[in-house]
Amino acid sequence: MHISPISSGLSHNAGMAKINQAVTLMQAAQESPSLARLTELTRESSLRLKTLHTLIPAPLRNAIQAGPIEGSEWCLLVSSNAAAAKLRQMLPALLAHLNSHGHAVEKIRLKILQS
Numbered sequence: 266m267h268i269s270p271i272s273s274g275l276s277h278n279a280g281m282a283k284i285n286q287a288v289t290l291m292q293a294a295q296e297s298p299s300l301a302r303l304t305e306l307t308r309e310s311s312l313r314l315k316t317l318h319t320l321i322p323a324p325l326r327n328a329i330q331a332g333p334i335e336g337s338e339w340c341l342l343v344s345s346n347a348a349a350a351k352l353r354q355m356l357p358a359l360l361a362h363l364n365s366h367g368h369a370v371e372k373i374r375l376k377i378l379q380s
Contacts, residue, residue, distance in 0.1 A: 306334050309368075313339060316366050317359055325351060330378075337371040339363075342378050349375045 310331040321329065328348035332340030343349040352359075356373055363370045 307331075310334050310339065313363060313368050313370070314341070316363060316368065320355070320359060320362055322351075332374075332376060337369055338374055339370050339372070340374045340376055343375050344378050346377060349377050 310333065313334075314329065314331040318326070325348055328344040329352070330342040332342040334340075341352065343352060352375055359373060360370060
């Protein structure tokens with residue numbers, strides 16, 4: 266008579282027991298320093314864009330997305346050359362506004378998204 270082992274949800278890998286269970290993205294981010302940092306940068310980038318909301322003309326708002334933060338440089342993702350040209354004119358005011366609201370930004374870089 267052969268008895269099959271009952272699956273316990275445990276897998277043995279290199280002599281160590283590991284529980285196979287799903288984790289949420291938030292749990293994974295909290296448990297991994299690199300993911301936690303990436304999550305924080307994404308949140309900060311979105312907050313910066315929200316801070317600028319009142320300065321950006323309504324027709325331009327849908328053409329702009331929050332981009333990556335690299336040190337004191339922040340990138341805005343822009344959907345067209347025309348929108349980027351208008352934003353370039355506004356950069357000094359945008360930088361001043363961000364800094365007056367506690368965001369340490371020395372430079373805003375614009376990246377035009379290819380469609």
